Amino acid sequence: MSEANLPFIGAILLTVVGGAAVLTWFERRLLGIWQDRYGPNRLGPFGILQVAADMLKLLTKHDWIPPFADRFVFVIAPTAIVISMLMAFAVVPFGPDHYLIDMNVGLLFFLAMSSLAVYSVMLGGLASNNKYALLGGLRAAAQMVSYEVFMGLSLMGVVMLSGSFSLVDIVEAQQDGWYFIPQFLGLYVFIIAGIAESHRLPFDLPEAEHELTAGFHTEYGGMKFTMFMLGEYCGLILLSCMITTLFFGGWLGPFFPPLVWFALKTFGFVCFFILLRAAIPRPRYDQLMALGWTVMLPITLINLVATGAIALWMNQA
Amino acid sequence: MIEAFVSQIRTIWRILLHSFTKAETVQYPEQKPYLAPRYRGRIVLTRDPDGDERCVACNLCAVACPPDCIALQQGTREDGRWYPEFFRINFSRCIMCGMCEEACPTNAIQLTPDFEMCEYDRQNMVYEKEHLLINGTGKYHDYNFYRVSGLKIDGKDKGEAQNEAEPIDVKSLLP
Numbered sequence: 087m088s089e090a091n092l093p094f095i096g097a098i099l100l101t102v103v104g105g106a107a108v109l110t111w112f113e114r115r116l117l118g119i120w121q122d123r124y125g126p127n128r129l130g131p132f133g134i135l136q137v138a139a140d141m142l143k144l145l146t147k148h149d150w151i152p153p154f155a156d157r158f159v160f161v162i163a164p165t166a167i168v169i170s171m172l173m174a175f176a177v178v179p180f181g182p183d184h185y186l187i188d189m190n191v192g193l194l195f196f197l198a199m200s201s202l203a204v205y206s207v208m209l210g211g212l213a214s215n216n217k218y219a220l221l222g223g224l225r226a227a228a229q230m231v232s233y234e235v236f237m238g239l240s241l242m243g244v245v246m247l248s249g250s251f252s253l254v255d256i257v258e259a260q261q262d263g264w265y266f267i268p269q270f271l272g273l274y275v276f277i278i279a280g281i282a283e284s285h286r287l288p289f290d291l292p293e294a295e296h297e298l299t300a301g302f303h304t305e306y307g308g309m310k311f312t313m314f315m316l317g318e319y320c321g322l323i324l325l326s327c328m329i330t331t332l333f334f335g336g337w338l339g340p341f342f343p344p345l346v347w348f349a350l351k352t353f354g355f356v357c358f359f360i361l362l363r364a365a366i367p368r369p370r371y372d373q374l375m376a377l378g379w380t381v382m383l384p385i386t387l388i389n390l391v392a393t394g395a396i397a398l399w400m401n402q403a
Numbered sequence: 404m405i406e407a408f409v410s411q412i413r414t415i416w417r418i419l420l421h422s423f424t425k426a427e428t429v430q431y432p433e434q435k436p437y438l439a440p441r442y443r444g445r446i447v448l449t450r451d452p453d454g455d456e457r458c459v460a461c462n463l464c465a466v467a468c469p470p471d472c473i474a475l476q477q478g479t480r481e482d483g484r485w486y487p488e489f490f491r492i493n494f495s496r497c498i499m500c501g502m503c504e505e506a507c508p509t510n511a512i513q514l515t516p517d518f519e520m521c522e523y524d525r526q527n528m529v530y531e532k533e534h535l536l537i538n539g540t541g542k543y544h545d546y547n548f549y550r551v552s553g554l555k556i557d558g559k560d561k562g563e564a565q566n567e568a569e570p571i572d573v574k575s576l577l578p
């Protein structure tokens with residue numbers, strides 16, 4: 087990392103964290119629209135100052151650590167998810183020259199970082215020493231580990247087509263055709279696995295407020311709770327960025343500058359994920375697991391084999 | 404399986420169409436909801452057409468009230484009429500069910516279309532008679548209990564009420 091990159095790192099951090107903060111408000115407004123109501127619309131223009139009000143509230147909350155909790159792990163756990171999510175942004179290519187590092191294993195780095203987030207949830211659940219939190223943590227661990235499998239596999243089709251693990255190369259390889267057409271199965275699996283991975287609705291089984299009060303963050307409040315939420319929203323943005331990069335040609339697009347295209351596409355997917363939240367109810371836990379192993383895994387494998395065969399055939403011809 | 408997938412897609416599409424429907428929300432403080440004339444809100448005690456308070460302190464409303472939030476004390480005036488010495492409704496317990504209005508034989512207690520009764524101090528939710536009594540007849544304009552009932556008060560003897568026959572002396576055998 088060179089010195090010159092420092093402002094750029096700052097810009098990315100600011101955009102992502104600021105974006106995640108604004109997203110809390112934006113999500114509520116969008117959900118409101120789709121549920122025929124308004125959402126927070128009082129504070130400031132369109133209610134955007136709600137973000138500031140929420141921040142103020144969360145910052146001034148009593149920072150309580152339950153006496154029965156494992157103090158050290160309890161405090162450390164929420165930071166892990168934020169750090170790992172923000173780390174993953176290092177490899178996201180926002181534009182042809184706007185990326186921090188072009189790793190030749192960038193895709194694997196992203197997968198690794200998004201898997202590390204499971205520690206946060208699991209340790210948080212474990213350290214809370216509360217049965218709901220523990221159940222939430224268990225669910226998170228099982229869900230994320232199993233969806234991890236085909237999240238990675240679903241992307242191998244993309245890797246085969248582009249012949250590279252580097253995200254910049256993958257985008258460049260989409261010059262003549264974005265991958266969501268040949269890789270529609272991969273896209274489908276990746277979206278579902280991604281939601282499960284970032285445990286957002288409809289796959290927020292680790293939280294499942296109807297069954298587990300608040301799941302893994304039952305005992306968390308104030309800033310530590312904010313960290314979990316920040317991590318979750320960063321995860322959402324990251325997921326949208328990755329879908330844009332891997333399947334929808336990243337920064338590629340006519341007329342507008344690359345950065346604008348990237349932002350537009352990412353924004354579209356963020357909206358799409360909020361729409362999913364508004365539309366789809368949460369499945370039962372065993373249904374979620376069954377869906378993963380009996381449907382998603384076969385689809386991924388079929389996709390993998392078919393893509394491999396076609397790639398081989400194309401190379402020979 | 405395919406069916407389930409299609410149904411999910413259809414759900415998403417239907418929800419997306421909601422972007423174009425109008426919000427149901429009533430933006431309350433600026434925009435008031437319509438309240439029907441018989442909306443059950445804040446309770447009032449009404450007066451009869453002659454301006455006398457209607458309540459005869461029969462306690463029927465207090466008995467009917469499910470959360471027991473009405474308290475009153477009966478008193479008698481010189482002219483023989485009954486009236487409540489105090490009449491107290493604890494609105495922090497009232498559930499606005501309207502049972503008291505239905506139980507009242509004199510149409511004295513009535514619910515009105517007003518629900519804006521917020522207070523910072525809970526004690527202020529307890530309304531006394533001077534807060535409840537209004538200078539009007541409420542929903543029933545012509546009804547006056549003492550004019551139709553057979554009760555004897557000053558200025559109105561037995562048999563003088565509306566549609567009331569002269570009393571019969573049951574102790575006499577003569578026709």
Ligand code: SF4
Nearest residue numbers: 468497498500501503
């Ligand atoms: S409205 Fe119902 S709860 Fe309220 S005072 Fe009358 S009977 Fe009691």
Ligand code: SF4
Nearest residue numbers: 458459461462464507
């Ligand atoms: S308000 Fe009606 S029911 Fe209640 S004590 Fe008075 S007359 Fe009786």
